[in-house]
Amino acid sequence: MSRIKEFNLPDLGEGLTEGEILAWLVKVGDTIELNQPIVEVETAKAAVEIPAKWAGVVTKIFHEAGTVVEVGKPIISIDTDPGAGPVADPAPASVASAASEDPEAGLIGGPAPGGRTAVLVGYGPRTTSAKRRPRSGTATPATNASTATPPAAAAGIPAAPPAMASQDTAAPVRPAPAPVVATIGGPVLAKPPVRKLARDLGVDLATLIGTGPSGSVTRDDVQKAVAQAAAEPDLTAAPALNGAAEAGSREQRIPIKGVRKLTAANMVASAFTAPHVTEFLTVDVTRTVKTLEKLRGRPEFAEQKISPLLLVAKAVLLAIKRYPMVNSTWSGETGEIIVKEYVNLGIAAATERGLIVPNIKDAGRLALPELATALNDLIRTARSGKTPPSDMAGGTFSITNVGVYGVDTGTPILPPGESAILALGAIRPTPWVHNGKIKIRQVTTLGLSFDHRIIDGELGSKFLRDVGAFLSDPKTAMLTWG
């Protein structure tokens, strides 16, 4: 592009087609500045001074004062780089204009400054093509988008630009929808097509734990549920028994759904895949009970409700450290035993909707007061029915405290994916041989079920023995293993 630029008579008002040059304010050879008035032009409406569009030296003036010039015709040329020596290419810029049919610069439809097309009203539309701002990724999940980028931009919905946002009358910034998190007992989250699929396949969405964004139920969840249901006996479709009609009025029919259905599926899956062995140990926990009383007096536990479950949990965590194999998963698909170095400690909790087993993530890293807090939070959340699905996924070892119902112990069934579960029985005052004499001691029975594919009798027994040893003398055990 030539450094000599020609300036055309601009369209100074609506409908202007020509103007008369009244007076030149500069002459050839003058050095002019940007926006310096260079010429006075009279239009049909007014006499106006036209400012220079470029700084430089005037090399040519095309029309004398008094001449009537058409809009779009060159009136002056300016050397925009006079310091650069002689001009190599004196050809005026307008000669190299676009296609023959296109209007000349400055005329309607012709080129206008700033890469635009000249129009009668306005700066004119841009002729440049759309540019794209750099983007980080393509498929941004809604939940990420709402935090990673400004809400309005992430949302792609109208939000007032900053200048407008400060005005009360401006449209308020519409934030991206807050991520909804599915809760147990709350409405089920699922996209319409997934709902349709579930309905077509006869799957009750309320029975599923969603694995999609925000805990929503995905297509996969539904299809897996169907596959699982196909593997189970269909109780609802069982043929009516003889006499069922008479019995009908004295029978209550509870639809199998929700947590009950899920529990059933898990238990069936577990009981028929993992060969269970259960061992029992009756143990004197008097010292545990006394230790708890002392802990209750300490400021670290001032706000916490603490129960024997806390020390049982601690005993389990310490024993797992000694026998990591107990904290593992049998992965038939990959032909591996996955031994976990973290413990997501599941606690079976009875809720109105049924049994759930939420877990404390990485419980092995928690100090005792933190563990107490986590346990209480877990149980409170479970009882209020607000346990998020994420809390129920990924458990590695579980404890079920059936003792609170006054029973001695049980033979728990493993939660799928876990290799051991401990049942804690009721703690009762019992005649017990203590230091060679019969005394009334606080005694309980522990029941440990384990997956016999992974855990042999020896390992299971040692683990249970150590848990028992901790509970019979927690202080010594803490000093020894903790």
Added chain:
Amino acid sequence: MTETINLGKALNHGLRRALENDPKVVIMGEDVGKLGGVFRITDGLQKDFGEDRVIDTPLAEAGIIGTAVGLAIRGYRPVCEIQFDGFVFPAYNQIVSQVAKMHYRSKGNVRLPIVIRIPFGGGIGAVEHHSESPEAYFAHTPGLKVVTCANPADAYSMIQQAITSDDPIVFFEPKRRYWEKGEVDLAASLDGAYPLHAARVARPGSAATLLAYGPMVKVALDAAAAAAEDGRELEVIDLRSLSPVDYPTIFESVKRTGRAVVVHEAPGNLGLGAELAARITEECFYFLESPVLRVTGYDIPYPAARAEEEYLPDLDRVLDAVDRAFGW
């Protein structure tokens, strides 16, 4: 006789052909005659067809449309130009109360074959009243048909089809696209033309459906091209007709892609996008992987020219919405 011409020139050719084909066609509006229109859409027509057929009117939009109603009743086919979108409101009463109602009022005996051309939308750096998108006001009114073109070929055929229609049609022209060029077959017969009230798949795709019309079709196509670089094939539908809307084409697409994003310049609140979103939700509910999203102008008066690029939906805002649709 395919030629590469811009959208404005295509309209000029279309109007010329309509004047040639039917002596009852008259063009009327402010500065449409001697000046050839502020955008030169009627350039040269008065010179060739005379002042009785290409009529410079007073600056009185109500008068232009009111006169057109009378002419139409007497058998003419008036093609009225409203100089800018924001100038249509003095004529709004005539359009809604008379133009839209006459056929119904007369039990179908009197038809008003009137075309009301309105350059609409922003992007030309203009002053107040010169950049508005009032299409929803008219699409909301039963008795009117509302169409808009997005490329020169459609401009050429659609303006002629609108003029031959016996129903009143509000014909929105994307003023910032007047200088966009495209191939136009100036000899093509209207008989084989794409139907006036049919939407067109402007770019086929499978990942999501972008719905746009008028000036925003280009934005949607640009966004689709950009998304394709990321491996996401967006389908772009040019609605073309805003009333009636060609819903079957839209539903077919959305059922296939599962996601829809509507793009328009007009403010979002109660704009075309709101109706499209509602209809799509009703008809395609079980196919939707995400809510129907809208990328629109803000709910404010059209801003000053220096701020309009912040206001107008652009490539990035469309891509953001597409990302969001994939986040569900």
